[in-house]
Amino acid sequence: MKQIILALMLAVAGIGVAVAANPIREGNMISGHVLVKGSEENIPYATVLIVGSGQGTVSNEEGQFEFKNLPAGKYTLRVSAVGYKTQEKAIEVNKDFTAVVHFQMEEESFMTDEVVVSANRNEVSRKAAPVVVNVMSAKLFEMVNSTDLAKTLNYQSGLRVENNCQNCGFPQVRINGLEGPYSQILINSRPVISALSGVYGLEQIPVNMIERVEVVRGGGSALFGANAVGGTINIITKDPINNSFQVSSMFSNMDGKSWEQYMGGNVSLVSKDNSYGIALYESYRNRNPYDRDGDGFSELGKLNMNTFGFRAYYRPTHFSRINLEYHTTNEFRRGGNKFDLQPHEADITEQTKHIINSGGLSYDLFWREYKHKISLYGSIQHTDRNSYYGAQKDMNAYGKTDDLTWVAGGMYVGNMNNCLFAPATFTGGLEYQNNSLHDVMTGYHRDMQQDVRIASAFVQNEWKMNVLTMLVGARLDKHNLIDKLIFSPRVNLLYKPTEDFQARLTYSTGFRAPQAYDEDLHVTAVGGEGVQIKLADNLREERSNSYSGSVDWTTHLGHWQANILVEGFYTDLRHVFVLEDIGKNDVGDVIKERRNGNGARVYGANLDAKIAHGKEAQLQLGFTAQRSRYTREEVWTQVDGKDLTTKRMPRTPDYYGYFTFSSAPLKNFDFSLSGTYTGKMIVPHYAGYIAEDRMETTPQFFDLNLKLNYTFVLHDHIKFQLNTGVQNIFNSFQKDLDKGEFRDAGYFYGPTQPRTFFIGFKIMN
Structure with missing residues (x-):
């Protein structure tokens, strides 16, 4: 018996030696572990991406992750997790053995090196981007209790959102003081937001479809074409990374007078091998009209909106990816009075019904270990709008608008080990945009058809030296309404x-092409007169030259982490568009001609600062000091045959800013404070409620918000969060509102909503 036991022991030992000498082999695979540096604690749910491929996963509850069936070659992994500094590591995969990698993550109070795409159309760390790219994340949306994009953009230096109409309440974003049409809004880097959909577009984009928003201030036409004069706002929608869900609901009350309800949901599903995935979202919003001054006419109109969409991907191979997305919005909004009657039975009504459908398809192909990439893409958006813009019970103020925008293109990206004098990344592409708009308002004799076609080519090369990066690029655009190439x-x-210090110098250009449709037409139409707009002969595009310099520094002060970004900017606008009355036609409609006027200059400085101590205290603030001036006095109206002029741009304060503060003093409880400051500005005030036109100087405003959250952890890692708070605590709101049927609806400024109490919940995993 002893001999048998001894033989078995020797056999087991022999097997162990054999296994040690010949370990189990499973090639074409990466196995990793994400840990806290020092304590070696596991970090669950960290995001792990293969740089340049779009392929990703998340770590499990033990902090482990895997990528299987990878072709042999060199890869770069990027790991990010909330509260930790993002890390990258290079790793080589072969067909014989599993590549093992460990990430020991250092704690970080706030992220300073997010991945961005708006700097050069390629994925790059924000710290390595050649231009300043500011990022707004889902955390900010939560802190300021935002349900749509319009409520969020104020919390970025150089940006300011205002409501430009008492009746319909259309929001407009200004970048560095330049009004809305000078800013280009992109969805996943595609310019599918047309002049029509841009009128109410900021409110029609719910935040639960957004992964992040990237903002680049200054001219961006070299990358993204027309309208990127003041800057670019790039909305990156949620990409499926892991299996997750979230459901939320909120009730709010404005000033004790008007209720609003919001509901939203998100689901993300990803296959085990990451070969396909889909992220879906849905939101519903219903707001009753709000009458601030009790005159029976709304300051904020009735709003009912449903949105739904998804973003999905499929990987035919490890070196290719197909992306598909779809978004639909069904919106009804109405402002004015007598909401229980038909539009033409009220004294004033601005009413629109929008049905918006948009989508996109792209194909990415990589080769040579992801050093080279070709992307083919197409995006489309169709807007069907039925409207009523009328006053004095006008039966003829009904209208219908059909708008179709599409863009298609291709892009090549190549990484070179040496180009002339240093390693470089080359990007080049072709793009074609088309916008067809048909706006009919028969009562005002308006039947406007507008077709805009732009063919484009762009190239850029980015040289990367030891401590210096230089990017040179250009774009050519052929616009059908302009004779010459742009x-x-x-x-x-x-x-x-x-790693913690970056200094940047930037020269960029932008242009804005002419078009007959203008978002201010609806305001004039409500005044009871028809308007026709024609383009002047030899009309030139508006041009901008932007110069900026910035310093971005991150440091640690004991257990505190701090970051400061200071940026100086100067933008020179030339051939600015102006509308001038040139008479009336045979049926009495006003004819306005769009011409090139004088120029303008916008210059100043932006400051962004952050300081944090873990989750216990996180403070961020931004401030802008600027001047926005025309080069010559501009006529803004006539009174008794006399021109009234201004050299200062209206609706542009010289000083404005924001702050956010969050703290989690307890494990399950956190709170946030946020606020915006708006300095004095001038606003045109037209006759109707007042006797004659005059330019008003507004007071300054400070808008303060508070939000409280308590989170319950249920079984299977399901979380239930209750939240409550108040927005605009001091009820900072315009006090000199026009009243009644003949009010100037465009004389509306300051915070976009009054004191608002809210309560809500969220369920998530």
Whole structure:
């Protein structure tokens, strides 16, 4: 018996030696572990991406992750997790053994090196981007209790959102003081937001469809074409990374007078091998009209909106990816009075019904270990709008608008080990945009058809030296309404001596092409007169030259982490569009001609600062000091045959800013404070309620908000969160509102909503 036991022991030992000498082999695979540096604690639910491929996963509850069936070659992994510094590591995969990698993550109070795409159309760390890219994340949306994009953009230096109409309440974003049409809004880097859909577009984009918003201030036409004069706002929608869900609901009350209800839901599903995935979202919003001054006419109109959409991907191979997305919005909004009657039975009504459908398809192909990439893409948006813009019970103020925008293109990205004098990344592409709009308002004799076609080509090369990065790029656009080719160059320099310090110098250009449709037409139409707009002969595009310099520094002060970004900017606008009355036609409609006027200059400084101590205290603030001036006095109205002029741009304060503060003093409880400051500005005030036109100087405003959250952890890692709070605590709101049927609806400024109490819940995993 002893001999048998001894033989078995020797056999087991022999097997162990054999296994040790010949370990189990499973090639074409990466196995990793995400840990806290120092304590070696596991970090669950960290996001792990293969840089440049769009392929990703999340770590499990033990902090482990895997990528299987990878072709042999070199890869770069990027790991990010809330509260930790993002890390990248290079790793080589072969067909014989599993590649094992460990990430020991350092704690970080706030992220300073997010991945962005708006700097050069490629995925790059924000710290390595050649231009300043500011990022707004889902955390900010939660802190300021935002349900749509319009309520969020104020919390970025250089940006300010205002409501420009008492009746319909259309919001407009200004970048560095330049009004809405000078800013280009992109969805996943595609310019599918047309002049029509841009009128109410900021409110029609719910935040639960957004992964992040990237903002680039200054001219961006070298990358993204027309309208990127003041800056670019790039909305990146949620991509499926892991299996997750979230359901939320909120009730709010404005000033004790008007109720609003919001509901939203998100689901994300990903296959085990990450070969396909889909992220879906849905939101519903219903707001009753709000009458601030008791005159029976709304300051904020009735709003009912449903949105639904998804973003999905499929990987035919490890070196290719197909992306598909779809979004639909069904919106009804109405402002004015007598909401229980038909529009033409009220004294004033602005009413629109929008049905918006948009989608996109793209194909990415990589080769040579992701060093080269070709992307083919197409996006489309169709808007069907039925409207009523009328006053004095006008039966003829009904209208219908059909708008179709699409863009298609291709892009190549190549990484070179050496190009002339340093390693470089080359990007080049072709793009074609088309917008067809048909706006009919028969009562005002308006039947406007507008077709805009733009063919474009762009190139850029980014040289990466030890501490210096230089990017040179240009774009050519052929616009069907402009005879000559439009050339838009850019030059960017990044000096990065350490990981925590970046200095940038930027020269960029932008242009804005002419078009007959104008978002201010609805205001004039409500005044009871028809308007026709024609383009002047030899009309030139508006051009901008933007110069900026910035310093971005991150440091640690004991257990505190701090970051400061200071940016100076100067933008020179030329050939500015102006509308001038040139008479009336045979049926009495006013004819206005769009001409090139004088120029303008916008210059100043933006400051962004952050300081944090873990989750216990996180403070961020931003402030802008600027001047926005025309080069010559501009006529804004006539009174008794006399021109009234201004050299200062209306609706642009010289000083404005924001702050956010969050703290989690207890494990399950956190709170946030946020606020915006708006300095004095001038606003045109037209006759109707007042006797004659005059330019008003507004007071300054400070808008303060508070939000409280308590989270219950249920079984299977399901969380239930209760939240409550108040927005605009001091009820800071315009006090000199016009009243009645003949009010100037455009004389509306300051915070976009009064004191608002809210309560809500959220269920998530």
